[in-house]
Amino acid sequence: MTQADMSQAKTSQADASADPTDVLAASGAPACSGDVSAVGLHAERLLNLYPSTPATVSREEGLLLYRDMTLGRRFEDKCAEMYYRGKMFGFVHLYNGQEAVSTGVIKAMKMQHDWFCSTYRDHVHALSCGVPAREVMSELFGKETGCSKGRGGSMHLFSKEHHLLGGYAFIGEGIPVALGAAFTSRYKRDALGDASSDAVTAAFFGDGTCNIGQFYECLNMAALWKLPILFVVENNKWAIGMDHNRATSDPEIWRKAAAFGMHGEEVDGMDVLAVRGAAQRAIERARAGEGPTVLECLTYRFRGHSLADPDELRAEAEKEFWAQRDPIKRLGAHLIEHSLATAEELKAIEKEIDAEVADCVEFALAAPEPKPEELTRYIWAED
């Protein structure tokens, strides 16, 4: 049974119920008072999720995923340390807990061929795309060696070389840009006659972002023109302090795809193999000219919204529920269980990553500042 069939089944069951108020009661939907149980509606959704077909991975692939997720995690931990030591400034949004999404989607795509578009929570997407940790850390330190030459900062990471269309600091504004990259793929193939033009674009954004107009406008255009794009929703339940269930009429974002006649799928965003499996299906469809997909990944951020957020609102039981589903530990256990790696090998990877992260900090600390006389450089295309 596909996800679409599954939802159909759920819906028709509900419809069969005699009294519509029973349905509301049974679904546990409160009028607007937030969660009904200690772990929260988001957790309940995860527990009731219909399992999708996960990717199967070789030893090499498994280790690559493990390495990428570990790099994401340790890099972010180092950012927190550097922020509190006064080495970086501004709004810094960390990705801890959500690694399975970045790694699961991006590592299923073709590096320096497909395109990627992120938000202000973009460090780990950049790393997954292949932007060197040195360039990302340098950017956070505002250095000339940063991937945006110290002009962008945490929320504006860019790398043309690695096909990173950018980090976007305003909610939703990256989605149309990603759509434009997908449009270029189709344009090159169908208007310029380049049969090899099959790049797919992945746009990443959060649950809160699914309430803004640009999201819907882009779903419409993507479906209308069958553009090769994945709308990757990282549903971590929270938009700063706004509970997803208090912000949206139907919390199941993947279902909104159906209104536009496109594929939608929900997936356990704490399971990198589940995300990878769903991403592979969506990428295959997009590359074959079969159009876009909304991929809703149920996930959670382990830290506050940003390093300035005291994180006082979220229930301990909720945090605990998700912490137990740490996507890195889960992949590690899977690799060991399936004899794809040993605990020692994973330890060795972690050590290597720690060295890489220490190196990027050292590099960024020693790197030069942008030159004051180049303050106005990069405004115009000519300089």
Add this chain to the structure above:
Amino acid sequence: MAETLLFNALREAIDEEMARDPHVCVMGEDVGQYGGSYKVTKDLYEKYGELRVLDTPIAENAFTGMAVGAAMTGLRPIVEGMNMGFLLLAFNQISNNMGMLRYTSGGNFTIPTVVRGPGGVGRQLGAEHSQRLEAYFHAVPGIKIVAVSTPTNAKGLMKAAIRDNNPVLFFEHVLLYNLSEDIPAGDYICALDQADVVREGKDVTILTYSRMRHHCLKAVEQLTKDGVDVELIDLISLKPFDMETITRSIRKTHKVLIVEECMKTGGIGAELMALVTEHCFDDLDVRPVRLSSQDIPTPYNGTLENLTIIQPHQIVDAAKQLHAGTI
């Protein structure tokens, strides 16, 4: 040489540039099958196909952002604002992504885009369709702003804007599409950053743009009869201003009158006045004078609408007073 209507001059420019470079494409509401609400893209859909002349849904912010993404990945989109006022909905994409992205990306990406369409006060179109967005967008870094006023400059500037590697906001005027004149044949380009000295004179410099150029020309006829020798400059480039041409003229006339269609507060003239004061203070015999539209939503009623924008007789009066030193 043949008489060409302004909208056809724009159309020729787009057609020639699309033929020259297959990466040039058009996107917007009704630009394709319908040919554009002012027919600037008439028949191009048939000629270039539905991807190169893309009819978009009514979603200004999203399709403008799509143009940004397309430009970042190698295309050269021309976005049509059906009416420039509608681009208030695309302010986010024009400001953050067209204007600032090259800088925030540290030079990673360029955004070769043209955003064009009809602006200005038309004939009783009501407040919302009579806006002058050039003033609202003026502070956005990283975009060039031009305003065309004749079939000749419309064509030459459109071609230049399409070939420029930066985002260009390209203002046409609802009431000028049917202007007609002989335009040079074939491939010619006007510089995006150069003002046009429409008439040389020694007494008073008038700085203007877009439709007001034609009001000023009417005023100049009268002023010439009355013995005032006007130097009339069409700014063309609203950002950056061609300060070289402007300064040269003021050094000669020592008197400057700014005539604009946008509102007085926070207008193009306000910025121009500040720059003229900074650059030419010692050259001025009298304070610079500014004639702008009223700071009000443009009324529907025809008489009130005429009172809202500057009329030729007001230009005549102001220039005479400036000349006489009685202002």
